[in-house]
Structure formats: C-alpha cells, structure tokens
Amino acid sequence: MTTQAQWIGTEAESVLFNALVRLGKKLGTDFQFQPGFGFLVMPNLLISIRLTVDPNRGRANILKAQMAGEGVDLIFIDEERLYSDPQYVVEAALSHRDLSFRR
Numbered sequence: 192m193t194t195q196a197q198w199i200g201t202e203a204e205s206v207l208f209n210a211l212v213r214l215g216k217k218l219g220t221d222f223q224f225q226p227g228f229g230f231l232v233m234p235n236l237l238i239s240i241r242l243t244v245d246p247n248r249g250r251a252n253i254l255k256a257q258m259a260g261e262g263v264d265l266i267f268i269d270e271e272r273l274y275s276d277p278q279y280v281v282e283a284a285l286s287h288r289d290l291s292f293r294r
Contacts, residue, residue, distance in 0.1 A: 200226045203240045203270050210273075210281040231263075238284045241267045241291050251291075267291035 200208065207230060208218075216222050222232045229239035237258060241251070251267060258265040266284040269291045273280055283290050 200224065201240075203242075203273055204230075206273055206277050207238065207240060207268065207281060210277040213278065214281060214285065232285065235263050236285070236287065237263050237265045238281075239265060239267055240273060241269050 208224060211222055218224065222230050224230050229237050231237050255265045264287050266287065266289045268280050268284055280290060
C-alpha cells in the first residue's frame, strides 16, 4: 500500500485510492493510478474526479464518448461527494454508475 510519504496525488485522489483499497482492490493488480488523470480499474473502467471548480466541466460528455470508443467506461466522481461519502460513490463507480450528473 502506498504510504503518505510515497503519495504523489492530490488529497481527493488519496481519498479515492484509499476507498478502492478498503473495498479490496489492489494497486497494480486491480487498478492503476495516473496522477492528475484518474484510476484505471481493470479491465475497462476509468474513474476520474470532477473538481468542484473545473474549467473543463463541459467537456465531460465528449471525454466519455471518446473513452467509450476505446472500450473504456469513464465514470466521474464529484469531488465534494467523494469527501462526504467515499465508499458509496466509489462502489457506484465500480458498478459503472456515474452519479456526477445527478444533482
């Protein structure tokens, strides 16, 4: 498991990383992490954090379509929801449910 001294991602990425680990996922086996990009959960799921203030927020549907063309389901997790209930939103993402477009 990555320790705080080794961690190179953001605080939100750390919350997501730890939620994946608590749900039994193993780095390198079940998922890969690319700082600033997201978490690729094997074999075809990419989880990305949507920041509360995100200038590219309107591009989400374009990105989702591009990734779908590559056979990858892109799921966004809203940063504020990740902090408030990490296990729930990560379990939803692992089930390929994108809750970020629901308000």
